[in-house]
Amino acid sequence: MTTLKDVARASGVSVMTVSNVINGVPRVGAATRERVLRAIDDLGYEVNLTARRLRSGTSGTVALVVPRADHPYFGELAAAFTTALRATGRHLVIEQSGASKEGELTALSQARLQMYDGVLLSAVGLQYADVDRLQPDLPLVLLGEKPMPPQFDQIQLGNVEGARLATAHLLARGARSVALFGGTAAPSDGGMQDQRTQGWRAAHEAVGRTADDRLLILDPGDLEMAPSRKTIRDAVSNGLELDAVFAITDQSAIGVIAGLRDLGLRVPQDVQVIGFDNLEIGEHVWPELTTIDPSNDWLVAQAVRLLERRMRGDHGEAEHLVTPVSLVERGSTR
């Protein structure tokens, strides 16, 4: 590998001058600059970023900590962040936390280790207190789904509002028994599933009804398609009567639709289904999936903006944002 020293020797100047040429420092004469540039070209020199990083104390890399990288929602998120960060010349490294507190803490400690310039943390297992203990100067944006310490920037999806919108849509379309797929029985950590459950209840109350807890179907395991499919099938076979399902994620909604089809039920004629996330795939499955759009692009743009601000050293007031949500009506509801 060729280094500054090689270039310096080849062009008969000091390493410092070469460094200055590379960084566009104006105290280099035109002739010298010419000579150095030619040498750089001849030798095919490229800066060693590791060295530059050590010197500057930055890494040019941002970590995205997610529970599972292979879930389509996080896949789309990761791709969007990769693109958004490239515009600022930074790289994204994905850390999988396995949705556990330990995994997330490890990732954060790794974060210091790797000298990431910033961290985007999709907190699932971490609690308020865990995050509260973190050094407050770490450029960290919480994509948290639950209440988190105010000293950190934070962007939440409009979970309650989105779930309310979804449920209200089903009710408005004549549904009488709106099951909630993937909810939580009792509010526990205030996380995403809690919030969407809350929206489901709120929508019922808004029309003077009460959500029926027997229609609350618990998360069958990471909300993946295959277990979701089996779970809804078992629930309905066991006599659960429903004419609509609000599935807490698009991924599980696709599983739910598959499960209903296994039973010979038609969507939306027999059972209406609505999801949450607005995955690209939802537009092309059959029936096309009605869903809630959580404005992911907006979330990504804001997260990058906030992170850039922190990475520039701004220690101003933390921002707490909630994404706008909207209903995307397609064929899986009437």
Add this chain to the structure above:
Amino acid sequence: MTTLKDVARASGVSVMTVSNVINGVPRVGAATRERVLRAIDDLGYEVNLTARRLRSGTSGTVALVVPRADHPYFGELAAAFTTALRATGRHLVIEQSGASKEGELTALSQARLQMYDGVLLSAVGLQYADVDRLQPDLPLVLLGEKPMPPQFDQIQLGNVEGARLATAHLLARGARSVALFGGTAAPSDGGMQDQRTQGWRAAHEAVGRTADDRLLILDPGDLEMAPSRKTIRDAVSNGLELDAVFAITDQSAIGVIAGLRDLGLRVPQDVQVIGFDNLEIGEHVWPELTTIDPSNDWLVAQAVRLLERRMRGDHGEAEHLVTPVSLVERGSTR
């Protein structure tokens, strides 16, 4: 940030001794080691990987260069690699090349820049000669879909065989006009699309027929769902007669199925459809997608194995592997 120096000062020894304790070098007395470990604990010291990297000349990261990170196939690939590499303590960075030669060359030059320990390159735009020029000691595994210089390790999907299998399946199920969606008119770069087109032709010849070039529908743009859907719709509306489609990827197959449905055609009764990639989603859409399984897990495992070998400095003969493929029969074919 606390450094070795701080720990050394706190425990009254030299930095080198601290370093030795951390790295388990056995030339440290038990009492001293105790003292140092306590200091490390007290100060919450963690090694600075950037410095270690500069010193050791490695980076602990591997780059995966793909055309588009947001395509589900590459998403699944990236997640699988992230997991596989974590087992060896390494990180994955995803570089998007935009499927262009320039993008891929930039990524490779970046690769040197970033001092990646290795590169997994899904070559689309690069030609034989471009890759041939690369320094042969770069730990590089080509996930290339086309013929590449023999000095590099290379894993190809069983494209020809898979496409043959897919087409043969359709023919065996009584299809008379098997369209190829996303093929290439004339072999150009020997890439994935050429190879799968070749398999489509081969399957026809194997049963004494000749593939009809009017049934060859060109790639409408990155094989994404929305353009695929529109393209198949236009083709059929314009009078193209077909009773089966081999879509070159699952992603486009899902678009094709949606497009056919737009026209009121039933899958598989009116038109059978088969894909290629065995994406997880294919199992849960309706009709469930018949497809070719390219053994992705096998590919990932082999790629990591080969890369590890190179990163260990092995300069032995390069391996050229082809993944085994198999037919996954589901509901989109009869």
Add this chain to the structure above:
DNA sequence: ACGGCGTGGTGTATCGATAAACACACCGTA
């Protein structure tokens, strides 16, 4: 003639970790 100043460029120390050579006390043995 001489101090002052701008231009162009060079040494030196530093970021944090580590390999390799070196220092030194202590022991047994000839």
Add this chain to the structure above:
DNA sequence: TACGGTGTGTTTATCGATACACCACGCCGT
């Protein structure tokens, strides 16, 4: 007493890039 070996630590140099202080030189005005 002299000498080699062993067990523990320390010093020095280095990875490659860069911040900062400093220096050489020519030109100016007084």
